[in-house]
Amino acid sequence: MQRRSFVAGAAGAPFLTAMQAQTKSPAILELRYFLCRNTPDNQRARLSEFLGKITVPAMQRAGAGPIGLFASSIAPEAPFFLMVSQHASLSAMEQCHDKLKTDEAFGTAAAALVQSVNLPYQRMEVQLLRGFKGFPAIEVPPGDPSRPARIFELRTYESNTLASLARKIGMFENGEIDIFRKHGLLPVFFGEMIAGPRMPNLTYMVAFDNLAARESNWRSFGTSPEWKKLAATPGLSDGEVVSNISNMLLTPLAGSMIR
Numbered sequence: 001m002q003r004r005s006f007v008a009g010a011a012g013a014p015f016l017t018a019m020q021a022q023t024k025s026p027a028i029l030e031l032r033y034f035l036c037r038n039t040p041d042n043q044r045a046r047l048s049e050f051l052g053k054i055t056v057p058a059m060q061r062a063g064a065g066p067i068g069l070f071a072s073s074i075a076p077e078a079p080f081f082l083m084v085s086q087h088a089s090l091s092a093m094e095q096c097h098d099k100l101k102t103d104e105a106f107g108t109a110a111a112a113l114v115q116s117v118n119l120p121y122q123r124m125e126v127q128l129l130r131g132f133k134g135f136p137a138i139e140v141p142p143g144d145p146s147r148p149a150r151i152f153e154l155r156t157y158e159s160n161t162l163a164s165l166a167r168k169i170g171m172f173e174n175g176e177i178d179i180f181r182k183h184g185l186l187p188v189f190f191g192e193m194i195a196g197p198r199m200p201n202l203t204y205m206v207a208f209d210n211l212a213a214r215e216s217n218w219r220s221f222g223t224s225p226e227w228k229k230l231a232a233t234p235g236l237s238d239g240e241v242v243s244n245i246s247n248m249l250l251t252p253l254a255g256s257m258i259r
Helices: 007-011 043-061 090-101 104-116 162-182 211-222 225-231
Strands: 028-035 067-074 080-087 123-131 151-158 186-195 201-208 244-252
Touching: 028 090, 043 067, 043 080, 043 090, 043 104, 067 151, 080 090, 123 201, 151 211, 162 186, 162 201, 162 225, 201 211
Parallel strands: none
Antiparallel strands: 028 080, 028 123, 067 080, 067 244, 123 186, 151 201, 151 244, 186 201
C-alpha cells in the first residue's frame, strides 16, 4: 500500500465516450482513501468540504480528471472518503501532484484546514490502477446535476496468479462488460492494480440508480444465459480465475464529477 503526503504536504480532460476511449492508451487511476473518525471538531464535514470545494478544482487545474469523490455507505473501515482521479500516465500523475504543491489557493486552504481541526483525517491510503486496454478510461455516467445521485459499487477481484488475473481481465474485455451494460450495470472504470494491497487483483466500479435497482440488475445479470455461457467456458470459472471478491457501496459527495 502506498501512502503519500497530501494535505500536510500541500500546506508546505475532456470526458471520453466509450467509443473514443478505445483509441486511447490506458489511463492511470489513483484511488486515494481518507480514513476518518467521528470527532468533536467535525473532521468529516470539514474534510468533505475541503475535498469538494478545494481539492477537486485544484486537481483539475493540475491536469487530472475526471475526478470522483465518494463517501462510504456500506464498507469495511468506514467512515472514509474516496477520491478517484484519472491521469494520462504515471508521469502525468507526478506532475499533477508537483503542481498542487505550488498552487497557492490550494496551499492556503490546506493550511487553514490543518489549523482548524486536530487532524484533517486519521490515515490516508493510495492504490494505483492501470485501465484495461478494452476499457482504458473512466466513463462518466450520463445525467444532469438535478437528477438524484446514484449509488456506486466498488468491487475487487483477487486472483491467485498473474496468469489467472489476465484470463479474468480478458473475460471482462471479451463479453462480460457488454453483459453488464445489457443488464443495467453501468460501468464507470476497470483497472488492474499496479500498486496496493492483495495483488494480483483488478478493481472496478459500476453505478445504479438506487439500491433496489442494484439488487434487480445483479439478479438479472447472474441469471442471464449470456453470463452463464461465458462463466461455463473452460478455464474461466470463478474457481479458476478469482480467489476472492470484496465490495463496498459508495455515495457521491458534493463536488464529485462522477454522480
